[in-house]
Amino acid sequence: MNSRWSKSAMSAAADLLGWLDASTLLVLAVSFLLAYRWLRFPRNLPPGPAGAPLIGYVPWLGKHPYLTFTELTRTYGDVFTCWFGPVPVIAVNGFEATQELLVTRGHDFMDRPIANAMAVILESDKGIVFNPYGDKWRKLRRLTLSALRDFGMGKASLEEKVLEEMEAVTEEFMATQAKPFNPKRIFKNAASNVICSINFGSRYQYTDPKFQQLLDFNDFFFSQPVQGGIETFLPFLAPLFLRIPGSRFHKLLAGSKQLEGFINEIIEEHRNSYDESNIRDFIDIFLKYTMDAEKESPNMKECEFTTDNLFHMIMDVFGAGTETTATSFAWLFLYMTAFPDVQRKVQQEIDEVIGQGRRPCLKDRERLVYMDAVVRVQRHATCTIHSPHRAVEDTTFRNYNVPRAAMIMVNLWSVHRDGRYWRPTIYPDAG
Structure with a gap:
């Protein structure tokens, strides 16, 4: 009887599979995986908006998630959970x-998640930001x-390079x-040329096609949404996204x-002209680090750091310094235009302190x-967002559970506009 029942069950299952098309099976499989991942997380997460099954709160984030997060603090406080599909995002707001x-x-929160398909595709974990x-x-x-x-922060040599670029800007x-x-x-x-001087030891003419290619990619990369899309919480679909022409x-x-x-061409040029007594x-x-490591361990088949690591580290430095610096300058110029009295006071102070005979330092x-x-x-x-973090191990924060698998996002906008520390925003037309 058990045998007859098994055959009957198998026949029914076969009929069911025949009735379901491939797309339905895919939806069911994905739904099962999302539900399984959701059930794995512990209870007592920080409270937050419920959202919708499977997709979480993603459709309600809007074009400016940082504003949505800030608004949600009115209901849930400075720390709350906002689900991106099956992944709990612990949103942290405000200065304190x-x-x-x-x-x-x-x-406790120094780890980095591979946040989305974009990070997987670009192998960002080989650098610093998402490693x-x-x-x-x-x-x-x-x-x-x-x-x-050695080549940047607080060095007089970098100051000279910055002044050189300011002359080019003028x-x-x-x-x-x-x-x-x-x-x-x-x-x-x-900004990019100053970083080039640190990474490559030289600057480029603004008309150089390869230099402009670097900036074009930087523009395209930073124009992409960094959170809220399906790729945010389904990074395993990265290979599928790549197949879409x-x-x-x-x-x-x-x-x-x-x-x-x-960049690999530049690295190879450096290998050929490398001089240990002249680190450029x-x-x-x-x-130098990789060569010293090979000398210390001659039997090691390969160094733990590769050219791939170097490429991604260079791109991390470009990403951290180019867009943020340029955007800061753009905002500064906008505000100076909107507030001409501030602009006059700045110029007056520069004239009094520096005068006309020399460059500022x-x-x-x-x-x-x-x-x-003013600066x-x-x-x-x-002008930037904070890179996602995650807990080094399962822990608690403000008496709530924070599992290691959760993504932690700091809302910098809410920190910089925290009314408990900063005066309300005043715009030119505020009267």
């Missing part, structure tokens, strides 16, 4: 909660900070012959490969008090 997360308990926390990430970070200290401005123009691309040229994922990969070829830039520091900053306050427009403009 952010300081507690990233400073007071920074070590999971661990020994390799610490070494990559230490190596990058060493390069920035020439570009003068070439417009007082006609209306958007200065942001010019700012990107300048003309899709943004296909374009991102193609652009990344072109840049990889361009970031690439040379990386080459970093040492002047402590005397340019008013200008220094801090980055806080008001919030």
